[in-house]
Amino acid sequence: MPVLPGAEPYRHEGGEVGVLLCHGFTGSPQSMRPWAEYLAERGLSVSVPLLPGHGTRWQDMQLTTWHDWYAEVDRALRELLERCRTVFVFGLSMGGALTLRLAAQHGDAIRGIVLVNPGNKVHGLAAYALPVARHLVPSTKGIASDIAKEGVAEVGYDRVPLHAAHSLRRFFRTVDAQLPQVTQPVVLLHSPQDHVVPPVDSARILSRISSTDVKEVLLEQSYHVATLDHDAERIFDESLAFVERLAPDLVDGKGSRSGG
Incomplete structure (x- = not known):
């Protein structure tokens, strides 16, 4: 299938x-593209992989599980580690959960992580119905484009495939059990008004990770896809300041590569 524009x-x-x-x-690199370009313009090496089953049609996700999604970000991380001296991982929503698992698995190879509205649990009665419902109903209403900013849309699916949602539920449980293994510096930014992931997910993550260098930032003007919303620039600026603080020998004051 061709990838969505x-x-x-x-x-x-x-x-x-x-x-x-x-x-x-159910999203795509489009939700991360402005952030990625902001970092690239300041001299950083950047990678935004397209997760398997994403970016085409929702039916393609039915054939994938969290193992496929994680394998792709793990591959992309290993590529960056081969050509960069210092590597950070940033994630949005489920991408935040992927980031946390990478941090737990790779340890000191990852210098720091930035999480935006990270998911930790599939909430509500639907979560308990998924094991059976996924065999009866292929999909449900989509979750894309939870954005406060007028005229901005996320390139994502308008349906949630239930087989994939069931796998996501299992993945969140796996990651939750590994949170104490996360020790890297963390910046966690979350929106009080988020119609996809409730603030309780961020609170649980912060309570369970072992990191001691932690900064929490509230995104008061944005909904779930905050990377495309009113607080996007704040996210970008906070993340760059984080990188500059932790890798001062490699990044100069403007974020570009230092000489030598």
């Missing part, structure tokens, strides 16, 4: 600081 993966060969950006469930 705007949903293509993105890569930029920059300096010795690399950033992997992970998009969300």
Whole structure:
């Protein structure tokens, strides 16, 4: 299947600081593209992979599980680690959960992580119905484009495939059990008004990780897809300041690659 316009993966060969950006469930790299380009313009190496089953049609997701999604970000991370001296991982929504698992699995190989409205649990009665419902109903209403900003849309599916949602539920449980293994510096930015992931998910993540260098930021003007919303620039600026603080020898004051 052809990839939806705007949903293509993105890569930029920059300096010795690399950033992997992970998009969300039923979303695409489009939700991360402005963030990625902001970092690329400041000299960083950037990778935004397209997760398997995403960016085409929702039926394609029915054939994939969290193992496929995680394998793709793990592959992209290993590529960055081969060509960069210092690597960070940033994630939105389910991409935040992918980021947390990468952090738990790879340890000190990842210098720091940035999470935006990270998911931790499938909530509500629907979660308990998924094991059976997925065999009876192929999909339900989509979750894309939860954005406060007028005229902005997310390139994502208008349906949620239930087989994939069931796998997502299992993945969240797996990641939750691994949260104490996360020790890297963390910036977590979340929206009080989020119609997809409730604030309780961010609170649980912050309570369970073992990181001691942690910053929490509220995104008061945005909904779930905050990377495309009113607070996008704040997310970008906070993440760059985070990188500059943790890799000062590789990034100069403007974010570009330092000499030598």
